Amino acid sequence: MILLSTILEEYTETHDPALIEEFKQALWGSKLKLKKRKLSYKYRVVDSLLQNDTELIEMFDRHKKVEYLNNRNRYSFDELEYIDFIRIRINNLYAYHFDSEVYLDKEYYRLLSTAANKYYEVIGQLKQDENIHIDTKEIEEEIKRSFDLAEQVKTSSPNKKLSLSWDEYVELVNGWIDHLFDLYKTPESYEREHGWEYRNEAIFTEENYVINYFNKSIKGKTLNYIRDSMPKYIACDRCGETLEVKHKNTRYCKVCLKKRRKEINAKYYMKNKN
Numbered sequence: 571m572i573l574l575s576t577i578l579e580e581y582t583e584t585h586d587p588a589l590i591e592e593f594k595q596a597l598w599g600s601k602l603k604l605k606k607r608k609l610s611y612k613y614r615v616v617d618s619l620l621q622n623d624t625e626l627i628e629m630f631d632r633h634k635k636v637e638y639l640n641n642r643n644r645y646s647f648d649e650l651e652y653i654d655f656i657r658i659r660i661n662n663l664y665a666y667h668f669d670s671e672v673y674l675d676k677e678y679y680r681l682l683s684t685a686a687n688k689y690y691e692v693i694g695q696l697k698q699d700e701n702i703h704i705d706t707k708e709i710e711e712e713i714k715r716s717f718d719l720a721e722q723v724k725t726s727s728p729n730k731k732l733s734l735s736w737d738e739y740v741e742l743v744n745g746w747i748d749h750l751f752d753l754y755k756t757p758e759s760y761e762r763e764h765g766w767e768y769r770n771e772a773i774f775t776e777e778n779y780v781i782n783y784f785n786k787s788i789k790g791k792t793l794n795y796i797r798d799s800m801p802k803y804i805a806c807d808r809c810g811e812t813l814e815v816k817h818k819n820t821r822y823c824k825v826c827l828k829k830r831r832k833e834i835n836a837k838y839y840m841k842n843k844n
């Protein structure tokens with residue numbers, strides 16, 4: 571098992587890039603790959619609970635399992651290496667902020683669970699009054715509408731995530747790691763500068779200190795990256811129309827920009843004519 575604190579401490583003395591490489595190889599070589607697993611909203615159709623109504627049974631049978639993806643995050647702590655704690659954080663940050671298939675709007679999951687909710691609702695109604703009229707068609711239409719809406723939420727949610735591939739994210743993180751190696755302070759020098767008496771903390775270990783340092787920093791850098799990459803909008807200085815800021819000097823919409831250029835050119839022409 572490699573000790574992160576040893577690698578980092580050695581780096582503060584030698585600045586040997588091979589140490590960064592060793593760290594990265596352990597990180598990306600970790601067996602905790604970014605993986606997704608299928609979960610589902612499901613129920614078991616019990617004919618008798620539906621009063622043996624064939625129409626109801628068949629309808630609920632068609633929707634008894636609705637799958638969705640989830641970030642796989644189950645592991646046993648005993649198997650983990652220290653570097654894995656950083657890898658898990660990186661995997662989760664990617665899944666949460668960039669993966670368009672997991673950690674979606676709550677509304678998406680609520681819509682997907684419609685069939686299961688309806689099933690239990692109908693069972694409850696029949697239990698209270700077995701002669702109650704249940705409109706099977708209407709229920710199925712509602713279920714289908716919900717699934718369609720769920721697809722819409724998935725593809726056009728206002729909280730849509732920034733698009734970034736895993737490989738692109740790895741590249742960003744690699745750049746941050748180089749920087750973090752150079753900024754790293756050993757617990758001793760940190761304590762000298764900040765007077766932080768970490769040794770009094772029962773849970774303190776040098777490995778936790780390093781893990782914490784990388785996890786906090788990578789999270790902060792990820793959030794900054796997102797903030798800086800999200801499109802920004804301003805109102806055109808002339809007509810007030812909303813426009814996306816493409817560069818620092820953006821002030822006018824396309825139409826007004828054209829008009830302005832014409833005016834400037836005309837002024838220039840008049841000046842030179844006299």
Ligand SMILES: [Zn+2]
Nearest residue numbers: 806809823826
């Ligand atoms: Zn304008």
